[in-house]
Amino acid sequence: xxxxxxxxxxxxxxxxxxxxxxxxxxxxxxxxxxxxxxxxxxxxxxxxxxxxxxxxxxxxxxxxxxxxxxxxxxxxxxxxxxxxxxxxxxxxxxxxxxxxxxxxxxxxxxxxxxxxxxxxxxxxxxxxxxxxxxxxxxxxxxxxxxxxxxxxxxxxxxxxxxxxxxxxxxxxxxxxxxxxxxxxxxxxxxxxxxxxxxxxxxx
Amino acid sequence: xxxxxxxxxxxxxxxxxxxxxxxxxxxxxxxxxxxxxxxxxxxxxxxxxxxxxxxxxxxxxxxxxxxxxxxxxxxxxxxxxxxxxxxxxxxxxxxxxxxxxxxxxxxxxxxxxxxxxxxxxxxxxxxxxxxxxxxxxxxxxxxxxxxxxxxxxxxxxxxxxxxxxxxxxxxxxxxxxxxxxxxxxxxxxxxxxxxxxxxxxxx
Numbered sequence: 001x002x003x004x005x006x007x008x009x010x011x012x013x014x015x016x017x018x019x020x021x022x023x024x025x026x027x028x029x030x031x032x033x034x035x036x037x038x039x040x041x042x043x044x045x046x047x048x049x050x051x052x053x054x055x056x057x058x059x060x061x062x063x064x065x066x067x068x069x070x071x072x073x074x075x076x077x078x079x080x081x082x083x084x085x086x087x088x089x090x091x092x093x094x095x096x097x098x099x100x101x102x103x104x105x106x107x108x109x110x111x112x113x114x115x116x117x118x119x120x121x122x123x124x125x126x127x128x129x130x131x132x133x134x135x136x137x138x139x140x141x142x143x144x145x146x147x148x149x150x151x152x153x154x155x156x157x158x159x160x161x162x163x164x165x166x167x168x169x170x171x172x173x174x175x176x177x178x179x180x181x182x183x184x185x186x187x188x189x190x191x192x193x194x195x196x197x198x199x200x201x202x203x
Numbered sequence: 204x205x206x207x208x209x210x211x212x213x214x215x216x217x218x219x220x221x222x223x224x225x226x227x228x229x230x231x232x233x234x235x236x237x238x239x240x241x242x243x244x245x246x247x248x249x250x251x252x253x254x255x256x257x258x259x260x261x262x263x264x265x266x267x268x269x270x271x272x273x274x275x276x277x278x279x280x281x282x283x284x285x286x287x288x289x290x291x292x293x294x295x296x297x298x299x300x301x302x303x304x305x306x307x308x309x310x311x312x313x314x315x316x317x318x319x320x321x322x323x324x325x326x327x328x329x330x331x332x333x334x335x336x337x338x339x340x341x342x343x344x345x346x347x348x349x350x351x352x353x354x355x356x357x358x359x360x361x362x363x364x365x366x367x368x369x370x371x372x373x374x375x376x377x378x379x380x381x382x383x384x385x386x387x388x389x390x391x392x393x394x395x396x397x398x399x400x401x402x403x404x405x406x
Contacts (some may be wrong), residue, residue: 023221140270
Protein backbone atom coordinates (compact mmCIF):
# COMPACT_ATOMS: atom_id res chain seq x y z
CA UNK A 1 0.00 0.00 0.00
CA UNK A 2 1.18 3.52 -0.75
CA UNK A 3 -0.19 4.94 2.46
CA UNK A 4 3.04 6.49 3.65
CA UNK A 5 1.37 9.03 5.95
CA UNK A 6 -0.83 6.36 7.50
CA UNK A 7 2.12 4.04 7.98
CA UNK A 8 4.06 6.89 9.54
CA UNK A 9 1.15 7.63 11.87
CA UNK A 10 1.05 3.98 12.93
CA UNK A 11 4.82 4.05 13.50
CA UNK A 12 4.56 7.16 15.68
CA UNK A 13 1.63 5.83 17.69
CA UNK A 14 3.35 2.47 18.17
CA UNK A 15 6.09 4.25 20.11
CA UNK A 16 3.68 5.54 22.74
CA UNK A 17 4.09 3.74 26.05
CA UNK A 18 1.61 0.87 26.21
CA UNK A 19 1.15 0.59 22.45
CA UNK A 20 2.88 -1.65 19.91
CA UNK A 21 2.57 -1.95 16.12
CA UNK A 22 -0.58 -4.05 16.31
CA UNK A 23 -2.45 -1.88 18.80
CA UNK A 24 -1.28 1.26 16.96
CA UNK A 25 -2.87 -0.12 13.80
CA UNK A 26 -6.09 -0.83 15.66
CA UNK A 27 -5.99 2.67 17.15
CA UNK A 28 -5.56 4.29 13.71
CA UNK A 29 -8.42 2.29 12.26
CA UNK A 30 -10.57 3.22 15.24
CA UNK A 31 -9.75 6.88 14.62
CA UNK A 32 -10.54 6.67 10.92
CA UNK A 33 -13.69 4.58 11.26
CA UNK A 34 -15.68 7.56 12.45
CA UNK A 35 -13.55 10.58 11.58
CA UNK A 36 -15.93 13.15 12.94
CA UNK A 37 -16.37 11.50 16.30
CA UNK A 38 -12.83 10.24 16.85
CA UNK A 39 -10.20 11.64 14.50
CA UNK A 40 -11.02 15.34 14.31
CA UNK A 41 -11.60 15.82 18.06
CA UNK A 42 -8.16 14.31 18.69
CA UNK A 43 -6.56 16.50 16.05
CA UNK A 44 -8.27 19.63 17.34
CA UNK A 45 -7.30 18.82 20.88
CA UNK A 46 -3.66 18.22 20.01
CA UNK A 47 -3.65 21.59 18.25
CA UNK A 48 -5.09 23.22 21.33
CA UNK A 49 -2.57 21.53 23.62
CA UNK A 50 0.26 22.57 21.29
CA UNK A 51 -0.75 26.20 21.52
CA UNK A 52 -1.65 26.37 25.21
CA UNK A 53 0.53 24.00 27.23
CA UNK A 54 3.74 25.39 28.70
CA UNK A 55 6.44 24.06 31.01
CA UNK A 56 6.61 26.03 34.26
CA UNK A 57 9.93 27.87 34.49
CA UNK A 58 10.00 27.53 38.27
CA UNK A 59 9.05 23.94 39.07
CA UNK A 60 9.01 22.16 35.69
CA UNK A 61 5.31 21.25 35.86
CA UNK A 62 3.12 21.33 32.72
CA UNK A 63 0.33 23.88 32.69
CA UNK A 64 -1.42 26.51 30.58
CA UNK A 65 0.37 29.29 32.46
CA UNK A 66 4.02 29.91 33.29
CA UNK A 67 4.52 30.00 36.31
CA UNK A 68 2.08 27.12 36.74
CA UNK A 69 -1.00 27.37 38.93
CA UNK A 70 0.73 25.50 41.76
CA UNK A 71 3.71 27.89 41.85
CA UNK A 72 1.47 30.96 41.57
CA UNK A 73 -1.15 29.74 44.04
CA UNK A 74 -1.54 31.74 47.25
CA UNK A 75 -3.33 28.95 49.08
CA UNK A 76 -0.42 26.50 49.05
CA UNK A 77 2.23 26.18 51.72
CA UNK A 78 5.32 27.81 50.21
CA UNK A 79 7.65 26.66 52.99
CA UNK A 80 7.65 23.03 51.86
CA UNK A 81 9.20 21.83 48.62
CA UNK A 82 8.59 18.35 47.23
CA UNK A 83 11.15 17.02 44.74
CA UNK A 84 9.80 14.53 42.18
CA UNK A 85 11.32 12.83 39.16
CA UNK A 86 8.61 13.50 36.65
CA UNK A 87 5.43 15.42 35.93
CA UNK A 88 3.63 12.07 36.12
CA UNK A 89 4.72 11.75 39.76
CA UNK A 90 3.57 15.30 40.48
CA UNK A 91 0.16 14.47 39.02
CA UNK A 92 -0.02 11.28 41.09
CA UNK A 93 0.70 13.22 44.30
CA UNK A 94 -1.85 15.88 43.37
CA UNK A 95 -4.48 13.22 42.68
CA UNK A 96 -3.85 11.68 46.09
CA UNK A 97 -4.48 15.08 47.69
CA UNK A 98 -1.81 14.30 50.28
CA UNK A 99 0.35 17.37 49.77
CA UNK A 100 -0.31 21.11 49.68
CA UNK A 101 3.19 22.56 49.25
CA UNK A 102 5.31 23.44 46.22
CA UNK A 103 7.03 21.09 43.78
CA UNK A 104 10.29 20.71 41.95
CA UNK A 105 10.30 18.40 38.92
CA UNK A 106 13.78 17.06 38.15
CA UNK A 107 12.79 15.54 34.81
CA UNK A 108 14.76 12.37 35.57
CA UNK A 109 17.26 10.88 37.98
CA UNK A 110 21.00 10.70 38.13
CA UNK A 111 21.96 7.66 36.11
CA UNK A 112 25.37 6.18 35.48
CA UNK A 113 24.00 3.94 32.72
CA UNK A 114 22.27 6.77 30.84
CA UNK A 115 25.09 9.25 31.56
CA UNK A 116 22.82 11.71 33.33
CA UNK A 117 24.71 13.90 35.78
CA UNK A 118 23.53 16.65 38.17
CA UNK A 119 23.48 19.28 35.38
CA UNK A 120 21.10 17.23 33.23
CA UNK A 121 18.43 17.09 35.92
CA UNK A 122 18.83 20.75 36.93
CA UNK A 123 20.21 19.96 40.37
CA UNK A 124 22.25 23.19 40.73
CA UNK A 125 19.03 25.10 40.07
CA UNK A 126 17.27 23.11 42.80
CA UNK A 127 20.02 23.96 45.30
CA UNK A 128 19.82 27.64 44.34
CA UNK A 129 16.08 27.52 44.73
CA UNK A 130 16.41 26.03 48.23
CA UNK A 131 19.01 28.63 49.21
CA UNK A 132 17.21 31.71 47.90
CA UNK A 133 13.63 30.74 48.70
CA UNK A 134 11.59 33.61 50.09
CA UNK A 135 10.01 32.86 52.53
CA UNK A 136 12.77 30.39 53.48
CA UNK A 137 11.90 26.70 53.16
CA UNK A 138 11.23 24.69 56.30
CA UNK A 139 11.31 21.28 54.70
CA UNK A 140 12.25 19.52 51.51
CA UNK A 141 10.54 16.18 50.77
CA UNK A 142 12.52 13.91 48.45
CA UNK A 143 9.62 12.02 46.84
CA UNK A 144 11.81 10.18 44.36
CA UNK A 145 10.75 6.75 43.18
CA UNK A 146 11.90 3.80 45.30
CA UNK A 147 14.27 2.63 42.57
CA UNK A 148 18.06 2.45 42.75
CA UNK A 149 18.45 5.57 40.61
CA UNK A 150 15.73 7.39 42.52
CA UNK A 151 17.27 6.69 45.91
CA UNK A 152 20.79 7.49 44.65
CA UNK A 153 19.50 10.85 43.49
CA UNK A 154 17.79 11.45 46.84
CA UNK A 155 21.07 10.76 48.68
CA UNK A 156 22.96 13.03 46.30
CA UNK A 157 20.49 15.88 46.82
CA UNK A 158 20.60 15.47 50.61
CA UNK A 159 24.41 15.52 50.72
CA UNK A 160 24.58 18.49 48.31
CA UNK A 161 22.26 20.48 50.57
CA UNK A 162 24.44 19.67 53.57
CA UNK A 163 27.61 20.53 51.65
CA UNK A 164 26.19 23.95 50.80
CA UNK A 165 25.22 24.28 54.48
CA UNK A 166 21.59 24.91 53.61
CA UNK A 167 19.84 24.39 56.93
CA UNK A 168 16.60 22.69 56.04
CA UNK A 169 14.65 19.65 57.23
CA UNK A 170 15.05 16.84 54.69
CA UNK A 171 12.48 14.03 54.60
CA UNK A 172 11.20 11.30 52.36
CA UNK A 173 7.87 9.43 52.24
CA UNK A 174 8.14 6.06 53.96
CA UNK A 175 8.96 2.84 52.13
CA UNK A 176 6.66 -0.03 53.11
CA UNK A 177 3.88 -2.39 52.21
CA UNK A 178 1.41 -0.75 49.78
CA UNK A 179 -2.26 -0.81 50.79
CA UNK A 180 -3.67 -4.21 49.89
CA UNK A 181 -0.16 -5.68 49.68
CA UNK A 182 0.77 -9.05 51.17
CA UNK A 183 4.09 -9.91 52.79
CA UNK A 184 4.16 -13.18 50.90
CA UNK A 185 4.43 -11.33 47.59
CA UNK A 186 6.73 -8.55 48.79
CA UNK A 187 10.48 -8.39 48.15
CA UNK A 188 12.94 -8.57 51.07
CA UNK A 189 14.06 -4.96 50.72
CA UNK A 190 10.53 -3.62 51.11
CA UNK A 191 9.84 -5.81 54.15
CA UNK A 192 13.14 -4.74 55.72
CA UNK A 193 12.36 -1.06 55.10
CA UNK A 194 8.84 -1.47 56.42
CA UNK A 195 10.14 -3.04 59.63
CA UNK A 196 12.85 -0.45 60.10
CA UNK A 197 10.32 2.36 59.63
CA UNK A 198 7.71 0.76 61.90
CA UNK A 199 5.52 3.16 63.83
CA UNK A 200 3.52 3.09 67.02
CA UNK A 201 0.19 1.37 66.43
CA UNK A 202 -2.76 3.15 67.98
CA UNK A 203 -5.52 0.66 68.67
CA UNK B 204 -5.51 21.45 37.86
CA UNK B 205 -7.05 23.72 35.28
CA UNK B 206 -5.62 21.78 32.34
CA UNK B 207 -8.91 21.24 30.57
CA UNK B 208 -7.36 20.71 27.13
CA UNK B 209 -4.84 18.23 28.53
CA UNK B 210 -7.53 16.40 30.43
CA UNK B 211 -9.64 16.30 27.30
CA UNK B 212 -6.68 14.93 25.33
CA UNK B 213 -6.19 12.20 27.96
CA UNK B 214 -9.91 11.40 27.80
CA UNK B 215 -9.81 11.08 24.01
CA UNK B 216 -6.66 8.95 24.00
CA UNK B 217 -8.03 6.72 26.75
CA UNK B 218 -10.82 5.66 24.39
CA UNK B 219 -8.40 4.24 21.83
CA UNK B 220 -8.47 0.45 21.76
CA UNK B 221 -5.71 -0.87 24.02
CA UNK B 222 -5.44 2.29 26.11
CA UNK B 223 -7.08 3.20 29.40
CA UNK B 224 -6.98 6.36 31.54
CA UNK B 225 -3.63 5.45 33.09
CA UNK B 226 -1.83 4.56 29.87
CA UNK B 227 -3.39 7.58 28.14
CA UNK B 228 -1.87 9.78 30.84
CA UNK B 229 1.51 8.14 30.34
CA UNK B 230 1.18 8.60 26.59
CA UNK B 231 0.41 12.30 26.93
CA UNK B 232 3.36 12.85 29.26
CA UNK B 233 5.58 10.94 26.84
CA UNK B 234 4.39 13.21 24.03
CA UNK B 235 4.97 16.38 26.04
CA UNK B 236 8.32 15.36 27.51
CA UNK B 237 10.09 15.99 24.23
CA UNK B 238 7.62 18.02 22.17
CA UNK B 239 9.82 18.35 19.13
CA UNK B 240 10.61 14.68 18.84
CA UNK B 241 7.24 13.25 19.85
CA UNK B 242 4.38 15.71 19.96
CA UNK B 243 4.83 17.79 16.82
CA UNK B 244 5.57 14.84 14.48
CA UNK B 245 2.32 13.23 15.65
CA UNK B 246 0.38 16.44 15.18
CA UNK B 247 1.86 17.04 11.74
CA UNK B 248 1.15 13.49 10.71
CA UNK B 249 -2.46 13.60 11.87
CA UNK B 250 -2.89 16.78 9.85
CA UNK B 251 -1.46 15.05 6.81
CA UNK B 252 -3.67 12.01 7.27
CA UNK B 253 -6.71 14.27 7.71
CA UNK B 254 -6.03 15.96 4.38
CA UNK B 255 -4.97 12.93 2.35
CA UNK B 256 -6.82 9.83 3.52
CA UNK B 257 -10.08 8.97 1.80
CA UNK B 258 -12.53 6.09 1.97
CA UNK B 259 -12.75 4.25 -1.35
CA UNK B 260 -16.23 4.67 -2.83
CA UNK B 261 -16.10 1.23 -4.43
CA UNK B 262 -14.76 -1.16 -1.80
CA UNK B 263 -14.68 0.87 1.42
CA UNK B 264 -10.91 0.59 1.87
CA UNK B 265 -8.88 3.53 3.25
CA UNK B 266 -6.35 5.08 0.88
CA UNK B 267 -4.97 8.35 -0.42
CA UNK B 268 -6.95 7.98 -3.65
CA UNK B 269 -10.60 7.22 -4.38
CA UNK B 270 -10.98 4.64 -5.95
CA UNK B 271 -8.24 3.02 -3.82
CA UNK B 272 -5.12 1.53 -5.34
CA UNK B 273 -6.54 -2.00 -5.05
CA UNK B 274 -9.74 -1.13 -6.95
CA UNK B 275 -7.82 0.82 -9.60
CA UNK B 276 -4.98 -1.68 -9.96
CA UNK B 277 -4.68 -3.42 -13.31
CA UNK B 278 -2.55 -6.25 -11.95
CA UNK B 279 -5.19 -7.68 -9.65
CA UNK B 280 -7.71 -10.37 -10.52
CA UNK B 281 -11.02 -8.51 -10.97
CA UNK B 282 -13.09 -11.68 -11.24
CA UNK B 283 -12.79 -12.52 -7.54
CA UNK B 284 -14.33 -10.47 -4.77
CA UNK B 285 -13.43 -10.94 -1.13
CA UNK B 286 -15.95 -9.68 1.45
CA UNK B 287 -14.46 -8.60 4.78
CA UNK B 288 -15.92 -6.98 7.88
CA UNK B 289 -13.39 -4.24 8.38
CA UNK B 290 -10.46 -2.38 6.88
CA UNK B 291 -8.32 -4.05 9.57
CA UNK B 292 -9.24 -7.44 8.08
CA UNK B 293 -8.41 -6.21 4.57
CA UNK B 294 -5.00 -5.07 5.79
CA UNK B 295 -4.42 -8.43 7.50
CA UNK B 296 -5.20 -10.29 4.27
CA UNK B 297 -2.95 -7.94 2.27
CA UNK B 298 -0.11 -8.46 4.75
CA UNK B 299 -0.44 -12.23 4.40
CA UNK B 300 -0.09 -11.86 0.61
CA UNK B 301 -2.57 -14.72 0.16
CA UNK B 302 -5.04 -12.93 -2.08
CA UNK B 303 -4.76 -10.92 -5.30
CA UNK B 304 -8.39 -10.12 -6.12
CA UNK B 305 -10.71 -7.26 -5.20
CA UNK B 306 -12.30 -6.48 -1.84
CA UNK B 307 -15.56 -5.37 -0.39
CA UNK B 308 -15.48 -3.89 3.12
CA UNK B 309 -18.84 -4.20 4.89
CA UNK B 310 -17.86 -2.00 7.82
CA UNK B 311 -19.47 -4.37 10.31
CA UNK B 312 -21.70 -7.41 10.51
CA UNK B 313 -25.40 -7.96 10.84
CA UNK B 314 -26.14 -7.82 14.54
CA UNK B 315 -29.42 -8.29 16.34
CA UNK B 316 -27.97 -6.92 19.57
CA UNK B 317 -26.59 -3.74 17.98
CA UNK B 318 -29.61 -3.38 15.67
CA UNK B 319 -27.52 -3.46 12.48
CA UNK B 320 -29.49 -4.65 9.50
CA UNK B 321 -28.52 -5.24 5.84
CA UNK B 322 -28.83 -1.50 5.00
CA UNK B 323 -26.33 -0.48 7.70
CA UNK B 324 -23.57 -2.65 6.27
CA UNK B 325 -24.29 -1.73 2.64
CA UNK B 326 -25.44 -5.21 1.68
CA UNK B 327 -27.77 -4.09 -1.14
CA UNK B 328 -24.80 -2.30 -2.67
CA UNK B 329 -22.72 -5.50 -2.44
CA UNK B 330 -25.44 -7.46 -4.24
CA UNK B 331 -25.65 -4.77 -6.97
CA UNK B 332 -21.90 -4.86 -7.30
CA UNK B 333 -21.94 -8.64 -7.76
CA UNK B 334 -24.74 -8.42 -10.32
CA UNK B 335 -23.32 -5.60 -12.41
CA UNK B 336 -19.62 -6.48 -12.21
CA UNK B 337 -17.83 -6.06 -15.50
CA UNK B 338 -16.07 -8.42 -16.21
CA UNK B 339 -18.54 -10.69 -14.37
CA UNK B 340 -17.33 -12.18 -11.10
CA UNK B 341 -16.32 -15.84 -10.98
CA UNK B 342 -16.13 -16.16 -7.25
CA UNK B 343 -17.02 -14.37 -4.05
CA UNK B 344 -15.03 -15.24 -0.93
CA UNK B 345 -16.87 -14.56 2.32
CA UNK B 346 -13.86 -13.85 4.58
CA UNK B 347 -15.94 -12.82 7.56
CA UNK B 348 -14.61 -13.41 11.03
CA UNK B 349 -15.38 -16.81 12.58
CA UNK B 350 -17.72 -15.24 15.12
CA UNK B 351 -21.46 -15.82 15.45
CA UNK B 352 -22.25 -12.45 13.85
CA UNK B 353 -19.64 -12.95 11.13
CA UNK B 354 -20.97 -16.35 10.14
CA UNK B 355 -24.60 -15.18 10.32
CA UNK B 356 -23.70 -12.39 7.92
CA UNK B 357 -21.93 -14.83 5.61
CA UNK B 358 -25.03 -17.04 5.47
CA UNK B 359 -27.24 -14.03 4.85
CA UNK B 360 -25.06 -12.85 1.96
CA UNK B 361 -24.97 -16.32 0.41
CA UNK B 362 -28.76 -16.71 0.57
CA UNK B 363 -29.31 -13.17 -0.76
CA UNK B 364 -27.12 -13.94 -3.77
CA UNK B 365 -29.09 -17.10 -4.45
CA UNK B 366 -32.39 -15.28 -4.02
CA UNK B 367 -31.37 -12.74 -6.64
CA UNK B 368 -30.28 -15.64 -8.81
CA UNK B 369 -26.77 -14.29 -9.16
CA UNK B 370 -24.85 -17.26 -10.48
CA UNK B 371 -21.48 -17.07 -8.80
CA UNK B 372 -19.20 -19.44 -6.89
CA UNK B 373 -19.41 -18.68 -3.16
CA UNK B 374 -16.59 -19.79 -0.88
CA UNK B 375 -15.15 -19.10 2.52
CA UNK B 376 -11.65 -19.66 3.97
CA UNK B 377 -11.52 -22.84 6.03
CA UNK B 378 -12.09 -22.92 9.77
CA UNK B 379 -9.49 -25.01 11.60
CA UNK B 380 -6.54 -25.19 13.91
CA UNK B 381 -4.34 -22.08 13.55
CA UNK B 382 -0.65 -22.68 12.85
CA UNK B 383 1.03 -23.48 16.17
CA UNK B 384 -2.32 -24.32 17.75
CA UNK B 385 -2.87 -27.36 19.94
CA UNK B 386 -6.03 -29.47 20.08
CA UNK B 387 -5.84 -29.49 23.86
CA UNK B 388 -6.42 -25.72 23.96
CA UNK B 389 -8.92 -25.54 21.13
CA UNK B 390 -12.68 -25.24 21.55
CA UNK B 391 -15.00 -28.04 20.40
CA UNK B 392 -16.47 -26.02 17.55
CA UNK B 393 -13.08 -25.40 15.96
CA UNK B 394 -12.07 -29.07 16.26
CA UNK B 395 -15.38 -30.15 14.75
CA UNK B 396 -15.01 -27.72 11.84
CA UNK B 397 -11.41 -28.78 11.29
CA UNK B 398 -12.43 -32.44 11.11
CA UNK B 399 -15.37 -31.78 8.82
CA UNK B 400 -13.14 -29.76 6.48
CA UNK B 401 -10.31 -32.30 6.54
CA UNK B 402 -8.29 -32.58 3.36
CA UNK B 403 -6.17 -35.19 1.64
CA UNK B 404 -2.71 -35.24 3.21
CA UNK B 405 0.12 -35.45 0.70
CA UNK B 406 3.13 -37.03 2.34
